[in-house]
Amino acid sequence: MASASWDQDYRLLERELRTDEYEALLQSLQRTEQFLTQFTTWPDVIAFMRKGTSTDPRKDEVLRPIFRVHGEDQDPRWRTILLAIFWPGLESLSRRKRYWEDDPDDGSDELWQNIVSTFLRVVCRLDVNRRPARLVQKVMNDTFHHLYRRYRRHWDRANREVTTDPQVIEALAGGFHGIDLEAIDLRDAHEREINRLRGHREAGRITEADFLLIVGTRLYGETVAEHARRVGLNYEVAKKRRQRGEAAIRRFEESTQ
Numbered sequence: 001m002a003s004a005s006w007d008q009d010y011r012l013l014e015r016e017l018r019t020d021e022y023e024a025l026l027q028s029l030q031r032t033e034q035f036l037t038q039f040t041t042w043p044d045v046i047a048f049m050r051k052g053t054s055t056d057p058r059k060d061e062v063l064r065p066i067f068r069v070h071g072e073d074q075d076p077r078w079r080t081i082l083l084a085i086f087w088p089g090l091e092s093l094s095r096r097k098r099y100w101e102d103d104p105d106d107g108s109d110e111l112w113q114n115i116v117s118t119f120l121r122v123v124c125r126l127d128v129n130r131r132p133a134r135l136v137q138k139v140m141n142d143t144f145h146h147l148y149r150r151y152r153r154h155w156d157r158a159n160r161e162v163t164t165d166p167q168v169i170e171a172l173a174g175g176f177h178g179i180d181l182e183a184i185d186l187r188d189a190h191e192r193e194i195n196r197l198r199g200h201r202e203a204g205r206i207t208e209a210d211f212l213l214i215v216g217t218r219l220y221g222e223t224v225a226e227h228a229r230r231v232g233l234n235y236e237v238a239k240k241r242r243q244r245g246e247a248a249i250r251r252f253e254e255s256t257q
Contacts, residue, residue: 017042035061054136063135067128100151118147156250210245
């Protein structure tokens with residue numbers, strides 16, 4: 001989805017939040033939630049949520065009652081409100097992970113649709129009685145984690161159809177630059193995936209070169225072409241090496257299910 005389309009969709013969403021039925025939802029929360037009485041409209045709430053850091057505990061004071069009531073009545077309007085609150089984070093995730101698509105430049109909004117549907121499943125499952133704090137991080141981490149698993153299944157299916165090249169990549173890649181995660185803390189989700197891959201490397205199912213290639217291109221934004229150039233490899237060799245490494249991981253994980 002182009003940035004202009006995102007902006008247009010968000011303006012429509014914000015307009016919906018200004019209607020009487022949404023204002024009534026805010027007023028109903030304010031009767032029991034003193035913290036929310038400082039806000040006149042939902043756009044005021046959203047403006048507050050976009051200030052400061054994602055770790056500000058006051059943001060839990062906004063999200064906790066929304067999640068609690070949504071858990072009780074499952075009113076889809078709460079999900080609309082949550083989508084508006086988390087919109088910048090989801091938009092950022094879409095920009096950062098466009099390379100996950102098979103053809104990132106085809107103008108398709110498939111990635112955005114997958115992000116939104118994953119996000120909605122995450123918010124429907126969140127139980128604030130079990131997780132009452134750090135809700136911004138929880139939602140974004142879970143959205144990233146489940147989205148990554150969704151695409152990993154797609155990559156695995158694609159890899160099943162490819163005949164792998166037996167050539168071995170001897171060169172080892174160097175370190176990776178860190179990623180600016182802005183106000184969204186995705187590090188926990190990244191670390192879980194890195195630890196999973198590291199376990200396969202330590203068990204000998206993939207090599208160090210496989211590990212660095214998969215982590216770099218699946219988690220840290222490198223394209224296969226960029227990684228191949230950086231370590232002095234042929235693009236097709238690097239691409240097939242990644243396919244072979246991911247296929248080895250998939251075979252082991254399927255055998256232990």
